[in-house]
Amino acid sequence: MLRWLCLLAWLCAAPCGSEARALPAPTQSRAVDSLRRLLAQPQPDTMRVALLCQISDQLWTQRTDSAAVYALKALTLARSMGYRHGEGEALNRLGAALRESNLARALEVFQQSLRIAQATHDQALEAQNLRSIGIIYVYLRDKRQGLDYYFRALRIGQRLGDERRMVIELSNIGLAYDLFNQLDSSRAYQERALALARRLRTPTNYILYGLGNVARKQGQPKEAKAFYRESITESKKLHHLRSLNFSYVGLATLYQLLGQSDSSVYYARLGYQAAQTNGFLRGVLNASTLLTQDFKARGFADSALKYQSVMLVMKDTLFGQEKVMRLQSLDYRERQRAAQAAASQAALKSRYRTYGLVAGLVVLVVVALILARHGRQQQRAKEALEQSLAELKTAQDQLVQAEKMAFLGELTAGIAHELQNPLNFVKNFAEVSTELVDEITGDPRDPARNAGLEQEILAGLKQNLKKISQHGQRASSIIKGMLEHSRSGTSQREPTSLNPLVDESLRLAYHGLRKKHEEFTVQLTTEFDPSLPLVSVVPQDLGRVLINLCTNALHAVEERQRREGVSATYQPEVVVSTHATPAGVEIRVRDNGVGMSEAVQAKIFQPFFTTKPAGEGTGLGLSLSHDIVTTGHRGTLVVESEEGRGTEFIVRLPA
Numbered sequence: 001m002l003r004w005l006c007l008l009a010w011l012c013a014a015p016c017g018s019e020a021r022a023l024p025a026p027t028q029s030r031a032v033d034s035l036r037r038l039l040a041q042p043q044p045d046t047m048r049v050a051l052l053c054q055i056s057d058q059l060w061t062q063r064t065d066s067a068a069v070y071a072l073k074a075l076t077l078a079r080s081m082g083y084r085h086g087e088g089e090a091l092n093r094l095g096a097a098l099r100e101s102n103l104a105r106a107l108e109v110f111q112q113s114l115r116i117a118q119a120t121h122d123q124a125l126e127a128q129n130l131r132s133i134g135i136i137y138v139y140l141r142d143k144r145q146g147l148d149y150y151f152r153a154l155r156i157g158q159r160l161g162d163e164r165r166m167v168i169e170l171s172n173i174g175l176a177y178d179l180f181n182q183l184d185s186s187r188a189y190q191e192r193a194l195a196l197a198r199r200l201r202t203p204t205n206y207i208l209y210g211l212g213n214v215a216r217k218q219g220q221p222k223e224a225k226a227f228y229r230e231s232i233t234e235s236k237k238l239h240h241l242r243s244l245n246f247s248y249v250g251l252a253t254l255y256q257l258l259g260q261s262d263s264s265v266y267y268a269r270l271g272y273q274a275a276q277t278n279g280f281l282r283g284v285l286n287a288s289t290l291l292t293q294d295f296k297a298r299g300f301a302d303s304a305l306k307y308q309s310v311m312l313v314m315k316d317t318l319f320g321q322e323k324v325m326r327l328q329s330l331d332y333r334e335r336q337r338a339a340q341a342a343a344s345q346a347a348l349k350s351r352y353r354t355y356g357l358v359a360g361l362v363v364l365v366v367v368a369l370i371l372a373r374h375g376r377q378q379q380r381a382k383e384a385l386e387q388s389l390a391e392l393k394t395a396q397d398q399l400v401q402a403e404k405m406a407f408l409g410e411l412t413a414g415i416a417h418e419l420q421n422p423l424n425f426v427k428n429f430a431e432v433s434t435e436l437v438d439e440i441t442g443d444p445r446d447p448a449r450n451a452g453l454e455q456e457i458l459a460g461l462k463q464n465l466k467k468i469s470q471h472g473q474r475a476s477s478i479i480k481g482m483l484e485h486s487r488s489g490t491s492q493r494e495p496t497s498l499n500p501l502v503d504e505s506l507r508l509a510y511h512g513l514r515k516k517h518e519e520f521t522v523q524l525t526t527e528f529d530p531s532l533p534l535v536s537v538v539p540q541d542l543g544r545v546l547i548n549l550c551t552n553a554l555h556a557v558e559e560r561q562r563r564e565g566v567s568a569t570y571q572p573e574v575v576v577s578t579h580a581t582p583a584g585v586e587i588r589v590r591d592n593g594v595g596m597s598e599a600v601q602a603k604i605f606q607p608f609f610t611t612k613p614a615g616e617g618t619g620l621g622l623s624l625s626h627d628i629v630t631t632g633h634r635g636t637l638v639v640e641s642e643e644g645r646g647t648e649f650i651v652r653l654p655a
Contacts, residue, residue: 556593
């Protein structure tokens with residue numbers, strides 16, 4: 001077994017040269033900074049667990065020791081509050097951080113997380129742990145076990161309709177086939193992953209590295225070099241040092257095969273430094289193995305000895321005899337536990353059959369007594385469970401009622417606040433108008449009356465009446481929006497072709513904006529899936545949602561054009577697309593307008609929240625749209641945006 005483990009150092013090496021400078025520590029990404037700011041604010045404990053896990057995810061690509069610190073914090077908090085889902089998530093992050101330095105401990109942690117996921121029926125977490133355990137078996141060159149875990153994770157992703165998860169599983173399967181030199185299978189899975197990732201616009205750095213390996217092994221150095229360089233470029237943008245190590249070592253291996261030793265050493269050292277900065281011991285092992293081979297071939301004994309020492313330390317750290325034995329013990333115990341669970345029922349039946357053959361009627365009587373006693377215990381347990389269920393239902397009803405009252409209070413306060421402003425304006429302008437009427441209705445025979453002043457008073461009175469009418473209409477629009485909010489989802493559903501409905505909504509929104517801004521023009525692009533099935537929806541309600549989303553997109557590009565002015569560098573565009581997915585259908589409305597900050601995105605679906613100037617919006621449009629999609633149609637409505645770049649709203653409806 002140890003011989004197989006040592007073969008993991010197979011990734012090649014590169015030639016000699018002068019010592020390269022250490023890589024600068026990567027700057028913390030904006031995502032980590034944003035998550036830390038959220039963590040510093042008052043949050044529910046469950047949200048704090050989730051934020052700690054997300055920070056661990058981000059740091060895993062930069063510093064595995066930092067990722068482990070945040071995973072342990074999440075685990076401690078989740079266990080202190082009895083939060084099982086959070087405990088499972090934190091254990092998975094901790095296993096990922098430990099995997100490169102302590103395979104045995106990582107496997108044990110992943111197995112704990114997997115048991116929690118299966119007990120809580122959390123399929124997403126189950127797939128994550130299956131993938132994580134599969135990686136360990138692939139490290140150990142256990143092809144059957146590794147691929148079995150990978151394919152189980154892929155099947156769960158397909159069942160959930162989670163295409164982003166499927167990209168990762170397909171890529172992992174392709175990398176495993178590459179490790180086992182099944183190059184045609186590796187290329188097929190990597191190309192499937194690449195096509196899906198580019199459609200979803202998710203990272204492709206690992207996939208490109210895998211395709212580079214396949215091309216290198218199939219004798220296509222030009223294609224391999226292009227894949228490796230593209231992977232390196234993307235990994236640098238993502239500050240993903242682990243992926244950067246893989247691509248640098250792969251490129252160094254290619255140059256070694258081509259006999260370009262200086263380039264090979266250069267890239268092997270870059271890979272070595274990236275792994276050191278990340279704390280990625282397996283990457284240090286692969287790079288130091290490559291450098292040892294290169295320096296030995298060129299006769300640089302000191303450099304060869306230096307990297308050989310590092311290589312031996314890494315091998316001992318990762319694959320020491322004691323660690324291998326513990327891994328084997330963990331694997332054996334896990335299989336034994338599964339086998340015992342599967343065999344317990346069969347053993348019980350076999351025992352009863354033996355009793356029946358030996359004791360006959362006596363055994364039947366004993367079994368009858370046991371069954372009767374068991375039945376009484378079950379009855380008592382059933383009564384206790386029913387009582388507990390009744391108590392839980394009562395508590396649930398109380399919690400739901402309390403939540404409804406809290407929401408009603410919040411909503412009432414929002415309505416009162418929103419209506420107070422226009423009503424105050426109406427009251428103030430009415431009082432002023434009354435004073436103006438008193439001024440103008442004085443004694444007509446008064447010689448001091450001034451005809452010019454009377455005309456000014458009349459003009460002011462007319463202006464006040466216009467303001468009263470304007471703010472009255474504002475109050476009316478708020479009330480109308482609330483009435484629509486209360487009526488959403490009450491109409492009858494019917495099978496509907498979504499493409500014509502989406503196209504009509506886009507045109508209606510565009511012509512509505514053109515009435516206010518006749519000079520405004522925009523590029524409208526539609527990408528409709530012709531194979532879209534009929535979907536059971538309320539066309540009027542869904543049409544309101546689509547018009548609202550399209551109108552928001554048009555306002556965003558119109559605002560950006562107004563800020564930047566008409567120029568060749570900015571062309572306003574709104575793209576509306578539809579796609580069929582395994583779970584249903586997906587509608588996307590994307591613009592290249594002003595975009596939204598993370599703070600605005602967090603509040604965008606709240607009632608009365610609006611980014612429009614005072615008087616131009618009620619703040620109920622997106623709240624109403626979200627309610628129609630989620631409550632009325634059991635779908636999801638999410639937003640993805642970047643300030644200064646644009647926004648995309650995604651509507652997902654079940655088939």
